[in-house]
Amino acid sequence: MLAGPPSSTLYRKVVCVDLDDDSPPTDAAAALRLIQHQRSATARRLDPDARLLYWPWGVAWLVGFGLFFLRFSPGDRALVPLPSWLPLTVLFVLLASAGAIQAVVSVRAYGQVTGESAQRGRWYGYAWALGSVSVYAGLGRISEHLPHDLAALLWSATAVGLTGALHMAGGAVWLDQDLFRLGVWISVINVIGAIAGPGWHPLVVAVAGGGGILVAGALARRRQRQRQQP
């Protein structure tokens, strides 16, 4: 198997390689096993568990928007008499935690890998940051002139809409169908919530949006496991 190819240039290369230092795999089956094992081991180490990337956001939406629905319920009522500052505070704390978890998990997995993937990730991150700032700057000016329930709907529908669009864009960047489908789902339920109106929107986002993220995370994890199978 180790005989040099007939071409003389390639033959010379064979001579340069010191064959004693590194023995060939015992047979073809061993070579294939080695390839598959090494590739899947590397992929497992470089690909963070999809659940850690999805589920914290799903929990944040489920709990955060859920509390919002219970406190600022349809028809200007409060289904549960919570302090008015609580829902938004919990939502922001949970969203910040999800962001922190994502950052830590990503750095641990991709931190030592540079190149095109890192560039995509960086630009995608900028899109989130700058996109959010530019959208909310306008909203801040408008919402102060709106009654509380409409202002809340405007904020959450815009935030959820932006999230849906950016998930679809992320799916396009990485050709990741789980991410793209989640973006479509979030966009659709956002429309439904907006039509349902103030008070109902957070319920739709909590149950269908948060639940959708949890399901997407489970699906992404399943696909990941299939891919990493040696």
Add this chain to the structure above:
Amino acid sequence: MTELDPVIHAQARLRVVASLSALNVGDKIAFPRLQELLAMTAGNLSVHLRKLEDAGYVEISKTHRGRTPATLVGLSRRGRLAFEEYTESIRALLDPAQSKEQP
């Protein structure tokens, strides 16, 4: 019998190339991280990387991250092709009938 690329047809270098092939095209990995993934000593990995670099299969670049120098390693286009051809030959050896269907 199919000729197998002698640069890759060696256990340690095959592991190096197989690991690097799991990176996305156009990506490079820091030397210490690769060393950790492969559980090789730095000296051992350096020797194999030099051979792979001599064959034009890996690209090694030195850069700075802040003040610390960093060595980045990635598979070249040629290296990825050689690895794919090698894998294909191995599959062909194992199952000549199916090798055409499984790229």
